[in-house]
Amino acid sequence: MPRINEIIETVQTYHPGADVSAITKAYVYSAKMHQGQTRLSGAPYLEHPLAVAGLLAKLRLDVAAICAGLLHDVVEDTEAGIGDIKQLLGAEIANLVDGVTKITLLSATTKTAQQAESLRKMILAMADDIRVLLIKLADRLHNMRTLGYLPAEKQRRIATETREIYAPMAHRLGIRRWQVELEDLAFYYLEPETYRMIQQGVATRRGERQEFIDEVKVKIVQVMAEHNIKCRVDGRSKHFSSIYEKMQRRQVDIDELYDLVAFRVITTSLKDCYDALGVIHNTWKPIPGRFRDYIGIPKPNMYQSLHTSVVGPGGQRMEVQIRTEQMHQVAEEGIAAHWLYKEQGASNEAEERRFTWLRRLLEWQREQKEPSEYMDTLRMDLFPEEIFVFTPTGEVKELPKEATPIDFAYAIHTEVGHQCVGAKINGRMVPLRTTLSTGDQVEIITQANHKPSKDWLKYVVSNRARSKLRAYFRDQERARSVSLGRDLLERELKKRNLTLAGVLRENKLDPVVEELSYKTVDNLLAAVAYGKVSPRHILNRIDPQPEPEHPPGLLKRLSRLRKRPQGGIKVKGVDDVLVRYAKCCNPLPGDAVKGYITRGRGVTVHTADCKDLGHVDPERLVDLEWDVPASQVWPVRIQVVGNNRTGILADITGVLKQREIGIVEAEAHTDPDGNGVATFLVEVNHARQLKRVLGDLKKIRDVISVRRLN
Ligand code: MN
Numbered sequence: 001m002p003r004i005n006e007i008i009e010t011v012q013t014y015h016p017g018a019d020v021s022a023i024t025k026a027y028v029y030s031a032k033m034h035q036g037q038t039r040l041s042g043a044p045y046l047e048h049p050l051a052v053a054g055l056l057a058k059l060r061l062d063v064a065a066i067c068a069g070l071l072h073d074v075v076e077d078t079e080a081g082i083g084d085i086k087q088l089l090g091a092e093i094a095n096l097v098d099g100v101t102k103i104t105l106l107s108a109t110t111k112t113a114q115q116a117e118s119l120r121k122m123i124l125a126m127a128d129d130i131r132v133l134l135i136k137l138a139d140r141l142h143n144m145r146t147l148g149y150l151p152a153e154k155q156r157r158i159a160t161e162t163r164e165i166y167a168p169m170a171h172r173l174g175i176r177r178w179q180v181e182l183e184d185l186a187f188y189y190l191e192p193e194t195y196r197m198i199q200q201g202v203a204t205r206r207g208e209r210q211e212f213i214d215e216v217k218v219k220i221v222q223v224m225a226e227h228n229i230k231c232r233v234d235g236r237s238k239h240f241s242s243i244y245e246k247m248q249r250r251q252v253d254i255d256e257l258y259d260l261v262a263f264r265v266i267t268t269s270l271k272d273c274y275d276a277l278g279v280i281h282n283t284w285k286p287i288p289g290r291f292r293d294y295i296g297i298p299k300p301n302m303y304q305s306l307h308t309s310v311v312g313p314g315g316q317r318m319e320v321q322i323r324t325e326q327m328h329q330v331a332e333e334g335i336a337a338h339w340l341y342k343e344q345g346a347s348n349e350a351e352e353r354r355f356t357w358l359r360r361l362l363e364w365q366r367e368q369k370e371p372s373e374y375m376d377t378l379r380m381d382l383f384p385e386e387i388f389v390f391t392p393t394g395e396v397k398e399l400p401k402e403a404t405p406i407d408f409a410y411a412i413h414t415e416v417g418h419q420c421v422g423a424k425i426n427g428r429m430v431p432l433r434t435t436l437s438t439g440d441q442v443e444i445i446t447q448a449n450h451k452p453s454k455d456w457l458k459y460v461v462s463n464r465a466r467s468k469l470r471a472y473f474r475d476q477e478r479a480r481s482v483s484l485g486r487d488l489l490e491r492e493l494k495k496r497n498l499t500l501a502g503v504l505r506e507n508k509l510d511p512v513v514e515e516l517s518y519k520t521v522d523n524l525l526a527a528v529a530y531g532k533v534s535p536r537h538i539l540n541r542i543d544p545q546p547e548p549e550h551p552p553g554l555l556k557r558l559s560r561l562r563k564r565p566q567g568g569i570k571v572k573g574v575d576d577v578l579v580r581y582a583k584c585c586n587p588l589p590g591d592a593v594k595g596y597i598t599r600g601r602g603v604t605v606h607t608a609d610c611k612d613l614g615h616v617d618p619e620r621l622v623d624l625e626w627d628v629p630a631s632q633v634w635p636v637r638i639q640v641v642g643n644n645r646t647g648i649l650a651d652i653t654g655v656l657k658q659r660e661i662g663i664v665e666a667e668a669h670t671d672p673d674g675n676g677v678a679t680f681l682v683e684v685n686h687a688r689q690l691k692r693v694l695g696d697l698k699k700i701r702d703v704i705s706v707r708r709l710n
Contacts, residue, residue, distance in 0.1 A: 002054035010057040011066060018063050022089055023053075026067035029088060033078040040149040048142060049073060055138040059175070059333055065131040068096035072135055075101045099132035100139065106439070133169065140166045141178055144185040159189035174302055174334020183241040191244075198240050198247075201254035209237070213261060216312055219283070220265060220320075227279050229272050234264040262319045266328050270295070273322050277306050280320050284310035287317065295323070303331050390441040397442075400461045402435050409444045410465035417468055419446040433459040478526060484622075485525030488597060491620070492535035496543055503542060512541045531578030531602025569593070569605055569624050578602025585610035585710050588634050590687030595622040633683035635664060636690060637709040643702040644676040651700045652678060659693045675704060 002010075004027045008020045030049050037045035053069035061069075067089055074080045075097055082101075086094035144162055147155050163186035170179035188195045213235040220233045237260055238246075247254060254260075265276050273295060280286075290309035298304045305323040312318040323331065387403060388396050397411050405423030409416045422445035423430055436442060452472055460466050490500045503509055509521050516533060518524045527533045569579045579595070585607040587593045592608035597620040605624060606613050613621070642648050649668060656663055665681040684690045690708060697706045 002050060002057075004050065004053075007050070007053050007057045007066065010054075011063065014060045015062070020063065022063055022067050022093070023070070026070040026089060026093070027053075029080075029085075030070045030074055033074050033080050037077065039146065041146055045073075045077075048146075051142040051145075052135065052138045055141060055178075056134065059134065059138075061131065061134060064092050064096060065135060067093045068100065068131070069135050069138060071097050072100045072139055076104055096129060096131055096135065099129060100135050102439075103132065103136050104139075130173075133173065134175075137166060137170055137173075137175070137178055137182075141182060144182060147185065147189060155189045159186040162186040163190065170334075174330060175332070176303075176334065177332045180239045180242075184239050187241040187244065194244060195240060198243055198254060202237055202240070202243070202260065209261060212313070212316065213263075216263060216318065219313075220263065220280070223279050223283050224265070224276060227275065229267065229276050229279065231265050231267045231272065231276060234266065235261060238262055262321060264328070265320065265322045267322065267324050270324055273306055273324060276322050277308065280308065280310060280322070284312050286310050290319075295327070302334070303327075305331060387436055387438045389436050389438065392441065392443045399436065402461045404435055404459045404461070405430070405432050405442055405444060406456050407460050407462040407465045408436060408442045409446075410460070410468050411462065412444065414468050416444055416446055417465060418452050418472060419448060419450045420444050420452075421447045421450050432456070481526045481529040482522045483525075485528035485530075488528050489525065489535045489538060492539050493542075496539065496545075498539075498543065508542045509538070512538055515541070531598075534598075569595075569603075569626060569628075580604050582606045582610065582612065584612045586636060588636055588684065588687040588690060589626045589628045589632075593624045593626070595624045596620055597622060628685075631685070633662065633685050635681055635683055637679060637681050638690075638694065638697075639707050639709050640678045640680075640697055640703060641671070641705045642676050642678075642700070643704070644670060644674060645702050648676060648700070648702055649678060652680075652697060652703075655696045655700065656680070656682060656693065659689070659696065661689075661693055679709070 004024070008023055011018055011020055011023065027050075031046050034045040034049070039045055039048060049070045049072060052072060053066050056066050056069045071085055071089075071093070074085065075082055082094050082098050085097055140162060143158065147158060150158070162182050167179055167182040167186060170176075170182055217233045217235050221231075224231050224233075237243075243254065243260060265280070267273050267276055287309040290307070292307040295304045295306055304327040305321045307319065307321050309317055309319050387399055387401055389399065389408060390396060391412065397408060399407050399411060405425070406417065406420060408423070409420040420432070423432055423434070424443040424445070425434065425436065425440050427441075427443075452469055454473065457466065457469055460469065486500060493500055493503065504521070509524065513519075513521055513524050516524065516527070518527060524533065524538075528535055528538070579602055580598075581587055582596075582604050587605050587607045587610075593605050594608050594610075594613055595603040595605055596613065596616055598604055603622065603624070640652055642652075653663065653666075662683040663680050664683060666678065667680075668676060668678040671677050682693075684693070694706045694708065697703060
């Protein structure tokens with residue numbers, strides 16, 4: 001166990017100017033607060049925070065991180081609060097301690113096994129400072145080292161969590177030293193028999209292996225010297241969990257595993273790495289397909305090295321890794337090496353590479369935004385696009401940022417989404433449009449037969465919720481169009497004293513469905529609603545008769561259809577009906593309108609007060625509503641009558657221009673009374689806009705009357 005003086009001395013070696021008085025302060029406070037507490041080993045509790053601080057000092061972390069390491073259990077395990085720490089040592093250290101405490105509480109409330117990946121992400125999302133993760137990892141490493149004192153069941157739980165969450169985290173952060181130790185300790189507690197088997201397998205022939213290692217090391221040093229390559233060589237057995245993983249992957253016994261030994265050649269320059277590789281390949285025969293250049297293409301955690309396998313002395317296969325001193329340090333310490341370079345005032349180029357590294361780390365799961373902003377504050381938001389929340393049973397759900405309880409409800413189950421009537425966040429009722437934050441516990445209140453509201457589409461951000469809602473509304477809409485189609489057909493059938501029920505009973509619609517290539521009767525009925533198939537057409541198929549003549553006047557008027565933008569109108573909430581706009585009254589968006597169901601040409605739109613509607617069969621009228629984008633323009637004709645003074649025409653077009661109304665056609669003449677009559681075909685997007693401009697035109701001096709022409 002390191003003593004506080006040793007820790008301070010270590011800090012001073014890599015950070016000579018550091019103000020270490022804070023470390024002493026933190027130490028004294030931690031000692032005071034933990035006084036009287038013991039670890040299960042019987043040792044004073046203070047040993048643990050000291051050990052954690054010692055591990056952090058070995059990674060050369062800054063003073064704040066070391067202080068937070070000393071204080072990391074004070075808030076959770078003693079009377080002290082975050083406020084006390086803030087007062088004593090400032091906000092930075094208090095925030096670090098707070099972050100570590102939050103993660104500790106988090107992992108205590110979660111079921112790990114099934115949730116490892118989400119929990120790992122959640123921890124990363126909650127830790128807004130990389131140092132929080134490093135402190136938590138150091139904490140976990142020391143707890144794993146002293147796990148033997150805990151009851152067996154706790155050992156298993158903690159070891160599982162370590163294997164599932166903390167070892168991978170150490171790997172992601174590139175701290176190989178900690179990763180290896182965490183993996184092996186977890187392995188030891190979770191699979192004691194296999195562990196012992198490998199231990200023994202490695203131990204037998206250890207002497208033999210050591211001889212082999214020594215022989216190869218000497219040989220490498222010798223051949224490198226011959227080629228003037230400065231380096232140091234390191235040979236070692238691989239760690240147990242990686243041996244075990246290899247045995248499983250290759251389905252072999254430990255005796256059959258040749259490359260239990262790996263050699264490292266650590267050079268002083270990048271160029272020497274490639275030269276050293278050539279020398280190795282000249283000395284021993286390389287095994288094809290085993291060469292990897294992680295210098296050219298670094299691993300996502302910024303690991304850089306050349307890897308090759310060769311047939312060594314005695315035909316023994318061995319792996320050789322070649323890298324520079326700096327790459328080696330990154331390989332062992334990962335992200336922690338960042339602080340070292342930062343504090344030594346690294347050159348811009350080196351700093352740039354740290355950026356790259358951090359960027360790769362950030363890209364680990366998701367694409368990232370500009371990362372530079374993180375560098376100043378060392379803040380980290382690994383998942384800026386995601387949040388992590390709990391179900392009432394402690395399950396973690398991952399949602400996009402800005403997600404609401406509705407997104408959460410659909411993430412649980414489609415029916416929970418559809419029937420969602422309310423939500424509680426951390427036990428309190430909230431509106432459904434409330435945005436969730438990482439760490440929230442969310443409970444959904446459902447009610448049978450409740451239906452989703454269209455407004456929800458405005459609040460949801462997850463693809464799942466959106467697509468479930470759209471599918472729901474599509475189904476609803478389809479049900480409505482089938483029912484509208486049924487109505488339309490029923491009305492038509494009635495004219496010959498037929499009923500739809502009767503027609504269906506005798507399967508008379510089936511040939512029509514087949515002839516028009518629809519899959520089902522419902523599809524045919526929907527097509528009727530959309531105006532794609534006329535009810536008359538169906539009627540004539542079922543009950544062929546010569547079609548009676550229509551009053552020519554009505555037919556003529558109804559066919560005087562003007563070409564207008566397609567769409568823009570809904571029949572009783574049904575989208576996509578074939579519509580046309582009647583020329584007789586020329587309806588504009590905003591006008592009250594009625595639809596006339598034509599024979600096979602969809603629905604014709606008239607203004608509600610159009611005189612032509614007085615002649616038609618009221619059975620065939622439907623209610624309509626507008627649904628147009630504001631950008632769409634509609635042609636309408638207007639007429640302005642005024643005194644025939646010079647410049648009045650310019651005044652009129654000036655007003656139109658000012659209102660940004662396009663003029664398609666213009667015509668002017670003098671009427672028998674000597675008044676000027678100007679007619680314009682203009683484009684507007686709404687009846688309201690037209691009304692406004694007519695009002696403006698009326699105010700022009702010498703204008704007598706203004707009106708919309710149909
Ligand atoms: Mn602890």
